[in-house]
Amino acid sequence: MKACALTAPRRLDIIDWPDPAIREPQDVLLRIESVGVCGSDIHYYVEGRIGSQVVEYPYLVGHESAATVIETGPAVTRVKPGDRVAVEPAIHCGDCDQCRAGRPHTCRRLRFLGCPGQIDGCLCERIVMPEACCYPIGPATTFDRAALAEPLSIGIYAARLGQARPGLRAAILGAGPIGLCTLLASRAEGLDSFFVSEPIPERRALAERAGASCTADPYGEDLLAAVSADTPELLDLVFECSGKQEAFDDGVRLLKPGGLFVLIGIPTEDRIHFSMDELRRRELTLQNVRRQNACMRPALDLIEQDRVDIGLLQTHSFPFGRTREAFDLVADYGEGVMKAMIHVGPDA
Ligand SMILES: [Zn+2]
Ligand SMILES: [Zn+2]
Structure with a gap:
């Protein structure tokens, strides 16, 4: 598949990347539709690191996404192929002291999309996530709006x-x-x-x-x-x-x-x-504040019930092939940009 990878400081290239595959019974194969460019992605793009988390090239960033379900593992009940979903980027273990204390966001074995040393991000055509990270959205909710549930x-x-x-x-x-x-x-x-x-x-x-x-x-x-x-x-x-x-x-x-x-x-x-x-x-x-804890569903509810004007956030959108322009725009605070969305999939 194609991915848009960080290949050097302030450099992004569309390159071939290994296809992801379902490995666990709860896994869901997703086709990425829309990805928001986040300030943390920009830190990795410009500085190559956030604190102790350092990029090794090539690397995929991106963690604010909405997607279409392509295939599901045998134990998946929450979504089915063809469903449209918002993707929660954090995968927690469910078993450590933090998870047991109701703090999955500070899980000792947390894996977060596009966080160096953890897992690759979603600036690519397909990813695999556990079903717990897939939040179905209604037909009236666009992929862009669904992807904004993460911020x-x-x-x-x-x-x-x-x-x-x-x-x-x-x-x-x-x-x-x-x-x-x-x-x-x-x-x-x-x-x-x-x-x-x-x-x-x-x-x-x-x-x-x-x-x-x-x-x-x-x-x-x-x-x-x-x-x-x-x-x-x-x-x-x-x-x-x-x-x-x-x-x-x-x-x-x-x-x-x-x-x-x-x-x-x-x-x-x-x-x-x-x-x-x-x-x-x-x-x-x-x-x-360390990211968020159990606020994806409440965020989607606010968006889908029109209780927040989430449209204010999105000022720009770019096709996948122009991802680098989006990153430069956000990095340089150009054109009054707030949130730039990348349209990766055909339905975004
Ligand atoms: Zn973010
Ligand atoms: Zn844990």
Whole structure:
């Protein structure tokens, strides 16, 4: 089959790749239709690594996908050939302490699509996944929208860890795809006061359409003055979705005593600094978010019931043969891009 592989830093080529095959009774052979380009894919594309996870070339990234079922193993009951599905990219063992504690997302033997050292990604024509990772979608749901369930699931999980609810005052720092998904998911939970900090004007405009009450450019405006003009006691909740040191500093400044700082962005650097004095005096809580836990079905429900405007997320789409252009566009923040989708299969 054909795959679009990372072959060197900032290089993607369509090459021949071994065909996947069903090996376990619960396996499902899928034809990939639509793949979203994620910020983490871009880290592997540009830097060749995220922290300790380093790419060995050639390698396939891609983990936000929707697909058509081609063939199923003998034990599969959840889907059948021809079904259209959203794909959960994480395969957990079901057996370790984390899985048994209801934390499959931090499974000791987790294998995640397009995560170096684990399994290949889905920027290819076909993959095999266990049936537990296949979520059937309705006929009215496009493959693009179904593929967006994966980033939305992270927003839902972040909103849950942030205990998003009506009456809170929140900020979102960084209105990229994950920031926007966190905003959409928190709004679905009833939270309706969002200050959004984002340097790119097109992204601020999208955040406003998604329901931001106020937006600002963190490099051109005084965020503390902007927030305290409206909310002098400062914020209950901040979602960090940019991974930038400046945003971590902003978040600490914008929280009221007892506030909750939810950390979702992936920093390029290995270390981020906090003022321990600030954290301690105002007794702030830091909450890390590791992808998502059991939020794929809730994400698809929000999308399929039109309870979030997921269409705001997708700004671009590219045929499979132009995947590299999509990656360059996202890497360079060109054309006001939010989410670029790659149409791999014939039905996307
Ligand atoms: Zn992603
Ligand atoms: Zn496990």
